[in-house]
Amino acid sequence: METMRAAAIDRFGGPEVITMHTLPVPKHTAQEVLIAVDTAGVGIWDLSQRGGSWFEKKEFPLVMGSDGSGVVAAVGSSVRRFKVGDRVYSYSYENPKGGFYAEYVAVVASKVALIPGGLDFLHAGAIPTIGLTALQGVDDALGIEAGENLIIHGASGNVGMLALQFAKLRGARVLATASGSDGIDFVRRLGADEAVDGK
Numbered sequence: 001m002e003t004m005r006a007a008a009i010d011r012f013g014g015p016e017v018i019t020m021h022t023l024p025v026p027k028h029t030a031q032e033v034l035i036a037v038d039t040a041g042v043g044i045w046d047l048s049q050r051g052g053s054w055f056e057k058k059e060f061p062l063v064m065g066s067d068g069s070g071v072v073a074a075v076g077s078s079v080r081r082f083k084v085g086d087r088v089y090s091y092s093y094e095n096p097k098g099g100f101y102a103e104y105v106a107v108v109a110s111k112v113a114l115i116p117g118g119l120d121f122l123h124a125g126a127i128p129t130i131g132l133t134a135l136q137g138v139d140d141a142l143g144i145e146a147g148e149n150l151i152i153h154g155a156s157g158n159v160g161m162l163a164l165q166f167a168k169l170r171g172a173r174v175l176a177t178a179s180g181s182d183g184i185d186f187v188r189r190l191g192a193d194e195a196v197d198g199k
Contacts (some may be wrong), residue, residue: 164192
């Protein structure tokens, strides 16, 4: 496997700048994992990156795709946590070797995790950035502990729904805001102690 297919951009712009390319498979270093991509997530940050407003790299072609999942195809000599064949998910934001809009991506092993049992590639590929954002909010910024109260605005959104579940796992009491009756029902199913319409 010397080359791969990748959806890349040759200039910044709208969706029309994304085109298919044949590119070299990225070479992984001793600290990296080479992942055979199954699923690439799409987030608002990818749109900003494509438009050129949120990314330092100016070398083209640029393979985008910050989030994704797949199977470990190769591991660097210093990597001990993973082996070929492992099901993994990862984020590769601002990765100079490119992102998940390709058949392969090389990612620093510290940004890779095993996919938990019961989670498929499709869902795992959408979680990394929003999951880390929610986890950093609940643990790092707030340090939520059992018995504490937390209000989560937009709890039916991608980050909010994960923050709600992380807070409940830590034993917090959660008041959630969501939009409409379907949003209220959704956050209650996720474990919100109280839910109100945020409109």
